[in-house]
Amino acid sequence: MLQQRFRAMGTEVVAVADRAAGLDGVRAWCEQVEAGCSRFRPESELSRANADPADAVRVSPLLAEALEAARRVRSLTGGLVDAGVGRAVRAWGYDRTFAEVGDRDAAPASLPEGPARWEIDEEVLRRPPGTLLDLGGVAKGWACDRAVEAGLAAVVSAGGDVRSADERTRVEVLGIAGEVAARLHLGAGALATSSTLRRRWQAGGRAAHHLIDPRTMAPAVSPVVSATAVAETAVEAEAGAKAILLLGEDGLAWADRQPWLRGALVVWHDGSVFATTQTEVAA
């Protein structure tokens, strides 16, 4: 098998495939997703849709499918993980690629009351003009899903989101200091980790990070510093991981009640690792 590492979608992508052509296909696909779904590229289709003054915007099949994935994430999490928080993400300072984000003296002077209302239907995006949709991790998870489902690769990982069609796939979840906090035998399935340990900065004297809580429109305050979810697809795993982190103390109990989640674990603020009872932590 061949393993390839490259940077795309603002993170490191690792793909494993039998054929070099498959790896080339994964790389081209990731570039397509970034060109369509990045909010950091002014020329991306998402950036153009965000800037469009019309109430309804026709989008490409690619962006429509990514938005469908984001809508499913919103539905699965009862609105807790919503691409409509983009304006708050930007207000808190994540308004450029993370490498360019710096500390700022003040917290946002004003914030939206909640996520923007948006819908995607028949490749038409409807939302109030001025809405900033942020596909973020959903697009990465969806890209992994589609690459594996299309048979381009057996395993694709993008920034902690993993989709695998290989029963031998194992995953090492990293802890606070970058050490291995837990090993999981993933097999065929998907896993995603959401963490507030990285992509952090200071805003108005408080720690800020990229994970916005739609209930406060501020960076989430949670005893969970890293949440990992296992599901059938990376989009579902991404939804689970973010929701668990946002729910904090109740995150694992919530995960236990979601039939679409196969398992979950969290790294607690003191470095302890907790897992749901069905999670198979490997030796």
Next chain:
Amino acid sequence: MSRPRRLPPTRLVRIGGWTALATAGVTAVLSRLPVGGTASEASVSQPVSPAVVVVPTTTGAALPATPAGGLLVLYLSPTPGVPVAATTATTTTAAPAAPQPVTTTTVPAPPPVTSSGS
């Protein structure tokens, strides 16, 4: 809100591959999952509707000692405390302006994938 509870040993053995460790470490496990527990000032309710839930609004609130559910995983790394920096994806390095480096290696099977969040 449900509180951390004492977990029966039968549930501990459901952690695959950790039966012996969990049995030997049951005292330690239970000591980390106290009955009752310190009340949290940073309470979080279920996400039925974003409009009606109570959420922590400050970073100064005391953090709970344990989650409301779940089992403590006693994990003994063969290299405890050693960062696996070589395989950790980093998001703080600016992407180079030159063509992206692509490394391809031959592997007998999918090697372990690291997941640290992004």
